[in-house]
Amino acid sequence: MSWSWRRMWRDARIPSVMGMPSITNAQPVVRLRDVTRTYGQVVALAGISLDIHRGRFTAIMGPSGSGKSTLMNVAAGLDDATSGEVLLAGANLRAMDDDARTRLRREQVGFVFQAFNLVPTLSARENIVLPFELAGRRIDAETAAWVDHLIGALGLADRITHRPSELSGGQQQRVAIARALASRPAIIFADEPTGNLDSRSSREVLTLLRTAAQEYGQTIAMVSHDPVAASYADRVLVIADGRVVGDHDRLTPQQISDLLIGFEVGAA
Template identity: 80%
Template sequence: MSLRRVSRIYGEGVGRVAALDEVTVDIHRGGFTAIMGPSGSGKSTLMNVAAGLDDATSGEVTLAGAPMTHLDDDARTTLRRNEIGFVFQAFNLVPTLSARENILLPFELAGRRVDAEQQQWIDHLVHTLGLRERIEHRPSELSGGQQQRVAIARALASRPAVIFADEPTGNLDSRSSREVLTLLRTAAREYGQTIAMVSHDPVAASYADRILVIADGRLVGDHGSLTPQEISDLLIGFEVGAA
């Protein structure tokens, strides 16, 4: 996935705000990338534009070889459905469906049959994520950590080109957070899944192997793996500089 001189502008004249300001970056295949920055820095806008949930004002966004910025709404919806997985802070599971049915929902929505190879992969995910004994339970019968694991299984099930995770541990306790972050890291390292995670949490970001820092709509930092303290110091530096 790549962004080339991507801007997202809101308003005009004195009310003009550049939520993204000519951002150029590649999200590497099989990498776990954390996107960080002060509040209002543009990190969520970056994710939304990269995922085709919001339009870039200018620049080029390419995902799975497709020029996202030149697709019409129907083609963009199809691309998102086939090539993008989402993991949200609020889990976004369908409450009337079992864990199994939630995991299979993307296939149902796309009108795709689950073949033997895909079923084997889904069974592997269910086992790896510790969901086998809870697979017929509905979300209300699962803990927060279990619900997030179902959401991760759903995102991984179709092996999309990239998974966008928006504050995926924001509603979890520390133990469940560690479990979920370890699973995301394993998905990247062992299964080659590309993951882009928006987070404000230095501990969560320390699980990633790459950290992008956004400030005032610009990409101001591109780092390898860092400790929580190093990330915290990095962010404090940008916040002090903005004050």
């Protein structure tokens, strides 16, 4: 990563959305305070408070049904909190209507999913720039250069005209990561991004996510069941029964497994 790319990334101004204040380095990208989410009788989130700061790669772990995906969806504005405060890139999601939230998401959030979610009829490059098209944003020379840089850095240069069906799973996920990085969002949410990949492709994808955080200062929150995947993150949050029950700096796979065994047994 050349210095100029690093500087370009850091200097990139994050636009203010709907007159909301622009986020600064000191402000958390995500702030949750006493957030609950219930579905009828089911309490998916039981009062979650946490901050995610800029440039951090956070893993969210916990037993099945503990509320990880709900937490991600609420923080990203894909789902409504039942109570509590949700700030995303400085904007109060609960005070915004659906249109404003959709705009905020388009400008400030990137997503990477287990199932890649690429458009099958578009080439890899067309998939990567699709968010710009959807947001009606012009691809200026600087953005085009950034996209070209990502394509090279993610090892996609010789696959860029291929459609998703002509790519391996690992390549498809790298296209999805390039798509998420292209618009330099305030945060990328990744829900089990390595769930469909073999161990070698998983390692490649996790290394790319870690590099994006370290080299580009890209904030990333990743839900994963896999202790090896979570060991790439610089923070490990553990969720059980809709609450934060652990918040740790970088851990080894073994330390993470030991932590989780306690909660899996406790939850059984």
